[in-house]
Amino acid sequence: MLRHGPSWPRSPPLSASRSILLIIGGGIAAYKCLELIRRLKDRGIASRCILTRAGEQFVTPLAVGTLAGERCFTDLFSLTDEADIGHIALSRSTDLLVVAPATADLIAKMANGHADDLASTGLLATDKRILIAPAMNPRMWQHPATRRNMALLQKDGVLVVGPNSGAMAERGESGPGRMAEPHEILAAIEQALAGEQRQPPSIGFLGRLPGQGTALGRALAGKRVLVTSGPTHEPIDPVRYIANRSSGKQGHAIAAAAAAAGAEVTLISGPVGIPDPAGVTTIHVESARDMLDATEQALPADIAIFAAAVADWRVAGAADQKMKKGEHGTPSLALVENPDILATIAAREIDRPQLVVGFAAETQNVIAYARAKLAKKGCDLIVANDVGGTGVMGGDANTVHLVTADAVESWPTLPKAEVAARLVEHLAALLADKG
Known part of the structure; x- marks a missing residue:
């Protein structure tokens, strides 16, 4: 999909004292590490x-070391390195370990505690x-x-950051x-180095599965869940666009919670600066x-949750070239x-999914507008919240109201990961009642 302007966060450079240990696995994507x-x-x-x-089959130690500004390490049993640095010191004298590409083999080694080379x-x-x-x-x-x-x-x-969906290096393979692209990995690295993992668990931080502490278990095992998340960007010209103020944190957290509950999850994400949740098929879109096209292609689904902040309008005729100020x-x-x-x-x-869930971000008359939206859209449930103040759009907490034709259920302010876990638990129960 076309992208109009960057979709990752811009922040001041971190101190040069910050460092990572980059472990480059054996896959064609290794070239992106340069x-x-x-x-x-x-x-x-x-x-x-x-x-x-295996990584040496795709990039060379010379190329990696030249760009990094120091020697690239490859051998567990190099006596010189063990005397001067050591594999333990190498993995501890840094702020963060990054594995890219993390191949199926490296992931298996990590999960099962293997240690048969320098990387593992x-x-x-x-x-x-990590x-x-x-x-x-x-x-x-x-x-x-x-x-x-x-x-x-x-x-x-x-x-975890990524993986993305798309065409593979192998002919005819896609999915x-x-x-993840270098700018997406960089954004995830900067989030980790900035200490965002100390916030209530949400996107990318997998120290606590969304749904832990609830009755989720495998409540959605065998079910297909579709989630939309983030904003859409509607182009004005090749560098400008109309958008809503959405970080995607709530929608991504819902996708992660549904996956943790055993569902097969497809996440349709607008341009965001957060990593894709693990165990979820993520499709990146722009407008x-x-x-809508990606959502229709992702059907059928048992549950569809529309958490994205979709722009209501687009420019009737976007300019092909950048519009210059002052010309007309x-x-x-x-x-x-x-x-x-x-x-x-x-x-x-x-x-039509058995459960269709919409979101309503309002600045006033939250419940009344949510009820009107429920009737107008024909969905089964509206998750409404008040975004008139500060800290909700882009923040880590949310206060929501579950609005149906018969009732309103209001929840206290909770971390977005907890909102996601409770919502998935609630929807699993509704789906079970439908039988």
């Missing part, structure tokens, strides 16, 4: 690198946080063994498994029309309505 190292240097983050033996030994010996960027064939990513290994890493508190005075933008994704899916006759 760009990642360059971006890290631009942000003032030093990187030491370990290149696995360093990962086992570290006392630092971020992985999975990359593999879609069938390998969806294999039960990989899912079990990812669940173990979730329990161990590993951070989830593409390694409202892109999101202040431009006048003619707007047209975007498709109503929630109402469109709720009105489907053949493959």
Whole structure:
């Protein structure tokens, strides 16, 4: 999909004293790590690198070391390195370990505590946080063994970015498994180094599964769940767009909670600056029309949760070139309505999900507007919240009201991960009642 402007956060460069240990696995996506190292240097983050033996088939130690500014480490049994640095010191004299690409083999080694080379030994010996960027064939990513290994890493508190969906290097192969792009991995690294993992668990931090402490268990095992999340960007010209103030944190947390409850989850995400949740098929889109197309292609589903903040309008005729200020005075933008994704899916006759859930972010008359939206859209439930103050859009907590035709259930202010867990538990119970 076309992207109009960057979708990752811009923040001041971190101190040069911050550093990562980058472990480069054996996959075609290893070449992206060269760009990642360059971006890290631009942000003032030093990187030491370990290149696995399989990784050497795709990039060379010379290229990696040249960009990183110091020797690339490859051999567990180098006596010189063991005397001067040591695999334990190497994995502890840093702020964060990053594995990219994290292949199915490396993920299996991490999950099961193997230590037969420098990379796996360093990962086992570290006392630092770990971020992985999975990359593999879609069938390998969806294999039960990989899912079990990812669940173990979730329990161990590993951070995850990606994978994305799309075409694979192998001819004709497509689906989830593409390694996250360098800017997405950089954003996840900066979040981790900034200490965001100390916030209530939400997107990317897997130290506590969404739903822990509830009755979730495997309540959605065998069910298909569709979630939309984040904003949409509606282009004005190639560099400007109309958008809503959505971080995607709530929608992504819901997708993660549904996956933790055993569901097969498809997440349709607008442009956000947060990592994709693990164990979820994520499809990245740009505009409202892109999101509707992806949503319809993702059906059928048992539950569809529309948490995205879709722009209500788009420019009738977006400019092909950047509009220059002063050339023709202040431009006048003619707007047209975007498709109503929630109402469109709720009105489907053949493959309408059993539960269609909408979100209503309001600045006043929250319950009244939510009830009106429920009736107008034809959905089964509206999750309403008041965004008139500060701290909700982009924040880590939310106060929501579950509005149905018969009742309103109001919850206290909770971390967004907890809102997600409770909502998934509630929807699982509703689905079970439908039988």
